[in-house]
Amino acid sequence: MALDRWIALIILMICLAYGYAAFFTMDATLPPFMQRNPVWPSTFPKILSVIGALVALSVVLGLEKDTGGGKEPDIDYTRLGDYKIGQALFLLGLMVAYALCLRPVGFLGSTMFFLIAGSVVLGERRWFIMIPVAAFASGGIWYLVQEVLGIFLRPWPFFLGV
């Protein structure tokens, strides 16, 4: 089974779980006065879940054959090993680390680390360019966001106050 049909199967599961919640669990908490309404919070989700499940099922079963004219996809996932999958995963990991560090470590430190580490992962080794660029970019963007846009961004680690 091709990847697109596996995905359709997962979406079918989501639709079924969603439909289960809409049909069986949501209405229990509905206050009595609202039950006289012709439309409940669960009405629209019920319709969506039914249509969604039907469409997902039709994709899973492959009722509609691909008539895209043999269009070459951007990336052939069956040859995933040929691509720089390690670099991509590493960068994603860096993004997660950035999300977790942003508050405790502060904007300037985490951004500099992110930009430098990102370049290093991609194979850059010219430290004397990387470090000034990262420092300048994080400082400049912090200034833009904090002072020009007026959105609070904690610049320094939590133990330095602010």
Add this chain to the structure above:
Amino acid sequence: MLEGILIGLTTAFTGTNLLMVIGGCLIGTFIGMLPGLGPMSIIAIMIPVAISIGDPSAALILLAGVYYGAIFGGSTSSILINAPGVASTVATSFDGYPLARQGKAGKALTVAAIASFCGGTIGAILLMIFAPMLASVALLFHSAEYFALMVVGLSAIAAFAGTGQVGKALLMTLLGLIMATVGEGALFNAPRFTMGIMDLQSGFGFITLAMAMFALPEALYLVLDPARSNNEAGGEIKDLRITRDEAKQIAPVIGRQSIQGFLIGVLPGAGATIASFLGYAVERNIASKEDQEQFGKGSIKGLAAPEAANNAAATGSFVPLLTLGIPGSGTTAILLGALIALNVTPGPRLMIDEPEVFWAVIVSMYIGNLVLLFLNLPLIPYIAKVLAVPRTFLIPFILFFTLMGAYIGQNNATELLILVGFGICATILRFADYPLAPLLIGFILGQMLEDNFSRSMQLEGGIGFILERPMTMGLLAFAVLLVVLPTYRARRARIRAQGIADGD
């Protein structure tokens, strides 16, 4: 209408707003040139900036400027390095890149800029004529018709977005609608489908979703496949002039394609990409024999056609957005999200309630086109230097801007984790060739769709509202037809291809 133009002129010709147009166009061109950042990602990144401006007209003018700039920047990178940043400029590279290889990069850029300028200007004039007419019709609509109209819009998007894969596109639309129901709805003050997670109480952030659907997968693709950003410059940019003879050659092409592009842009779901490919194909078919030979080898007609068409279509896509409040493309969907965040509700009442927003946008379209022609074009040789930035620096910055876009919108670090999660899902979906724009459009329209649905249900006391007015029925039937017809025709074509008679 004259009164409207005057309102627009007075709003657009203030110092700040002029600065917004110029700044927007420059930023758009600059970023649009980078591989992997299309107009959708750029607008999504700019939204927090636009929102913090506060004034809706200024914000929309900025975003519209960014949009045009990004399209122009995308054409530039298609011509210079054969790396279209956006799908709608793929057709530009067919003839633009060969021209650049012949050392005529400057000429190609000028032709592209003039074609875009004319396309955009003609589009804006048509928008000025059509939008008020459509809006006055739309004022007669009830919630039931609105509901039906949105269903038509969504099915049209599904039918056009997935070439031969309507089922997949439809599935993405439904997934978007389902995601829109998470959180507290407007009509019912009860959290739904939050699974007890506090951060989901207000639903998914649409900027986060837009970033995760478009910017992040593009950036990851650049990482996965380094060949995509390997650029080989097509030659030095010099001599931006074109001759009188060449101008005469492209004039009728631009005229035809601007009108055709605009009309295609108005249709929901079709948009600039289809307009540019169709424009290219039509011009090739009607060209004379010797001109036809030139197509694909550096014909200026073949360059002017998609450029005029995609700009006119980009303008055309504002018609349904401004008059009905229904976005026809991913980009206008993001603009709609921005408008809602600025407390402006696009729709037929926009022209009555806030004429200055409506007309200022139209006037700023003219100004934007002028800026592109007279300011950006001469600057292109310098802006193009950005293409020389090595990818080892470029990619971390693109990822960082994606993160910042999601963070400053919500000021919440959990949003970043959601962004990464959805980004991975979106990349996998792209591997499997699922179109992502329908998901985002479904997500943004979901709330409005449900509100109109619930309102009509309450008015008629049940699902009977569908049968109550013939217009509602007609629109819904049309929506079903839109989805079923391509599937049915594809099926018949396949059966015929197998040599089996299909009964009629």
